[in-house]
Amino acid sequence: MIHQTKLEKQAIEIKDGSVTTPNGFLAGGLHCGIKRKRLDLGWIYSEVPATAAAVYTTNQFQAAPLLVTKESINTTGKIQGVIVNSGIANACTGEEGYKNAQLMRKKFADHIGIDEHLVVVSSTGLIGEQLPMDKLDKGINQIDHLIDEANAFEKAILTTDTKEKRACVQLDIDGKTVTIAGCAKGSGMIHPNMATMLGFVTTDANVSEDALNLTLKQAINQTFNMITVDGDTSTNDMVLILANGLAGNDELNQHHSDWDYFVSGVKQVCESLAKQIARDGEGATKLIEVTVTGCKTNGDAAKVAKSIVGSSLVKTAIFGEDPNWGRIVAAIGYSGVQLNSTAIDVFIGQYQVVKGGLPVTYSEGIIRSYLKENKDIQIFANLYDGDSQATAWGCDLTYDYVKINAMYRT
Incomplete structure (x- = not known):
């Protein structure tokens, strides 16, 4: 925004x-x-x-x-x-x-x-x-x-x-x-x-x-x-x-x-x-928007947001309409930003899947429906370590991406 x-x-x-x-x-x-x-x-x-x-x-x-x-x-x-x-x-x-x-x-x-x-x-x-x-x-x-x-x-x-x-x-x-x-x-x-x-x-x-x-x-x-x-x-x-x-x-x-x-x-x-x-990424079917809040600096927030949206596993999960929050948490963890893993919340759309670094009870069917019915998918993460935030954008990774790039010269 x-x-x-x-x-x-x-x-x-x-x-x-x-x-x-x-x-x-x-x-x-x-x-x-x-x-x-x-x-x-x-x-x-x-x-x-x-x-x-x-x-x-x-x-x-x-x-x-x-x-x-x-x-x-x-x-x-x-x-x-x-x-x-x-x-x-x-x-x-x-x-x-x-x-x-x-x-x-x-x-x-x-x-x-x-x-x-x-x-x-x-x-x-x-x-x-x-x-x-x-x-x-x-x-x-x-x-x-x-x-x-x-x-x-x-x-x-x-x-x-x-x-x-x-x-x-x-x-x-x-x-x-x-x-x-x-x-x-x-x-x-x-x-x-x-x-x-x-x-x-x-x-x-x-x-x-x-x-x-x-x-x-x-x-x-x-x-x-x-x-x-x-x-x-x-x-x-x-x-x-x-x-x-x-x-x-x-x-x-x-x-x-x-x-x-x-x-x-x-x-x-x-x-x-x-x-x-x-949104027009090669073979893409969905736009992914990741907003990360609660960071010490805007640079830290940007690193985490780009780590999530750039993860091939997150991208394929979105394509497969699979609410695999573990991939999101993993991308946060290897972003290179120092964080407290016990103080992190994660949402897929409006649905919370992680609180304080631990899974919460949620309806997998409802989140699957959210991923299936929407072309614009939002992911939110709060690190509770400051007042800075950032947003990054990407797309899902599909079969067509491989086909397009495998045949690019032909």
Whole structure:
């Protein structure tokens, strides 16, 4: 749940909003031939250079597009265009892959008439294959940056995803309507500290560069870094935020009276996208939400929550609709957090299964019915050792996950 310090000023969710709902943004997607039929090339364009911030995968094999994107953002802190391909990740591709990412950036920049350091590049898909630059060149030349087809962009960035993921909210700041929107891809190789996911957030807010960096990092720590599907962290993961200032509000920073309000809006968008990724985990049938309270620090609470939601045994129990609380307790115990095992309560949904570290009498049939009848499963744990808490999200582990990943290249 997003904490908002100004209860009288809640962000308004825009159900049909997209990355082009904020003023001055356009987006689109097309098929350039990397994939057999599906859209595989997407772009975002801002009418004016936007203040930019990004967070990248912690995997030490960072793909070439991330290196090029860092170059662009570090040059001026401003970005006006985003070019993304799916199907091939351009990871572990050496010097040729790096030059191809640079060339992809330059071709898109030249095509839409902006400096190449105002463009970021992103790729997702198979690792170890070179990009088909002839197909990308042909695709880029078909781009019309004056159109608005946000849904085509959302489709173009997908790999094993079963659906597009989008979120949008609006805030009232300085008497101006500020919009924050985002879309993402991610379904497998999802683990805390970024994953095989791409996230793109746009806003027409006027925000200082330092403040935008701080906002994104805080939001990601509480959202994207709190999801897991299968424990794997990929090579291409990135979340990017662009703020073009066209809403006309006074510059937002930590001293602005609506700073916390804006931060909560960014977190709301990121949390929605993170939960959509977890819900769309490869082969998943259920979203699992784990909330841990009573910890000494937020970091401890996050460790325990991620330990539970990342446990293969917990995930398979949820898939099997089996109220096996022993697996939850075991995951708490090996989380690495010091705790008093005789002072722990555990609930599956509203039903308590452990009190003071010991089992309580409960109806297994009722809990099985809860697990069977609900697509969103909640687990609660209280360690009674402090006032800090955290929430993590994941999904069940199914037969289809193995099938999808066993045949990914074929």
